[in-house]
Amino acid sequence: MASNLTRNCSMAKTVLCVLGTRPEAIKMAPVILALRAAGIRHTVLGTGQHREMLGQALGLFDIQMDHNLDLMQPNQTLASLTSRCLTGIDEVIRSLDPACIVGQGDTTTVFCASLAAFYQRIPFAHVEAGLRSHDLQSPFPEEWNRIAAGRLATLHFAPTDTAREALLREHVPDDDILVTGNTVIDALSSIRDRVTPFRFEGFDRYALITLHRRENFGEPVRAIAGVIRNLAERHPDFGFVWPVHPNPNVDGIVREQLSGLPNVRLTKPLDYAEFLSVFMGCEFALSDSGGVQEEAPTLRKPVLVLREETERPEGVVAGVCRLVGSDPTLILDWTERLISSEEERSAMRRDISPYGDGCSSQRIVASLAQRFLTPNLS
Numbered sequence: 001m002a003s004n005l006t007r008n009c010s011m012a013k014t015v016l017c018v019l020g021t022r023p024e025a026i027k028m029a030p031v032i033l034a035l036r037a038a039g040i041r042h043t044v045l046g047t048g049q050h051r052e053m054l055g056q057a058l059g060l061f062d063i064q065m066d067h068n069l070d071l072m073q074p075n076q077t078l079a080s081l082t083s084r085c086l087t088g089i090d091e092v093i094r095s096l097d098p099a100c101i102v103g104q105g106d107t108t109t110v111f112c113a114s115l116a117a118f119y120q121r122i123p124f125a126h127v128e129a130g131l132r133s134h135d136l137q138s139p140f141p142e143e144w145n146r147i148a149a150g151r152l153a154t155l156h157f158a159p160t161d162t163a164r165e166a167l168l169r170e171h172v173p174d175d176d177i178l179v180t181g182n183t184v185i186d187a188l189s190s191i192r193d194r195v196t197p198f199r200f201e202g203f204d205r206y207a208l209i210t211l212h213r214r215e216n217f218g219e220p221v222r223a224i225a226g227v228i229r230n231l232a233e234r235h236p237d238f239g240f241v242w243p244v245h246p247n248p249n250v251d252g253i254v255r256e257q258l259s260g261l262p263n264v265r266l267t268k269p270l271d272y273a274e275f276l277s278v279f280m281g282c283e284f285a286l287s288d289s290g291g292v293q294e295e296a297p298t299l300r301k302p303v304l305v306l307r308e309e310t311e312r313p314e315g316v317v318a319g320v321c322r323l324v325g326s327d328p329t330l331i332l333d334w335t336e337r338l339i340s341s342e343e344e345r346s347a348m349r350r351d352i353s354p355y356g357d358g359c360s361s362q363r364i365v366a367s368l369a370q371r372f373l374t375p376n377l378s
């Protein structure tokens, strides 16, 4: 594929890859690297919806942004971010006139990329298409972002059959959907051999925690941090490692509730290799992250999902992930079980990889090339 494409694409318009947050960087990195390997002309546009975390994630994959809108503001509002993001992406599209635009997931950045593409009648390809909770309030505003991006997309890269079926139910033509697997497994596979499991000095065993969703802001963050405090005091020989999301709605409460406990380590966001090291070394995780749910089966780590629902049912069905929401009693009960019982932990470690085989980005790039870059010979 590579040599033909190199010949075909040297004169071709660029493929514009748009990303803005940490998970988009991690999940788009394999696609960008596959475009690079195939010699396909491409341009990386970072919106800077995230600042430090975007640079941190791209740096690990040796990817530079060709354009950086640098939009992030402390505690930004959705409306202000959305308006600045749409305008910024629109200007870059005007200057580049790309062959197609590729965006990933369900963030404000992907919503704006799909809308900007639509307004300029440029085809939009959606990576991680078809995830649905069927509740616009949860995850908020992500359910809307991915529905809108899907409605405007020309090509849909669904990670699983479940996602494909959701798109078919929305009358997306079957020919416009390709089940690729999730590119996070490509990213994970490319890094994990370089990583050794983290050891928390002084503690043989620990749990990993992450939290950042809007549904958990306020009382739920406080309650979850309170449960971790309670558990840390009950189990002084068991550790807790929490890379704290820099969102002020999370960071302040978590540090206020948990600073000063010897068996709780609060860190800044970790780069992806460091995070995988902590994930690989933990007994289990508590998290409201989408990416963490997808990585868990491959790493054979149980996850208690701090959400009331998930658009990633495959991990729950496989028994690797368990929904516990933000109910303190349920979180306490399940965490106690996983701390105390190897039987409970091993019941949640399954040899299954529902989210992909690590080759998703190759499928995506082949499909982009065939659909948007092959010269029309007719």
Ligand code: UD1
Pocket (backbone or CB within 6 Å): 021, 022, 023, 049, 050, 051, 052, 053, 054, 072, 073, 074, 075, 076, 081, 106, 107, 108, 109, 140, 141, 142, 212, 213, 214, 246, 247, 248
């Ligand atoms: C965003 C996405 C969410 C995704 C998450 C991944 C939307 C609406 N939300 O949520 O879907 O799961 O990213 O982490 O697109 N901040 C920093 N430095 C950074 C990043 C964030 O200081 O590098 C702080 C800033 O104060 C910023 C705030 O976090 O204003 C919120 O960032 P934002 O992107 O709006 O929301 P997230 O909660 O990160």
Ligand code: UDP
Pocket (backbone or CB within 6 Å): 022, 023, 026, 184, 210, 212, 243, 268, 269, 270, 271, 272, 273, 275, 276, 288, 289, 290, 291, 292, 295
């Ligand atoms: N991650 C990371 N460093 C951290 C926390 C998470 O690299 O400190 C990675 C994690 O492995 C996953 C991705 O970031 O691939 C998930 O991002 P996040 O939880 O911010 O967003 P979501 O997946 O919920 O949209």
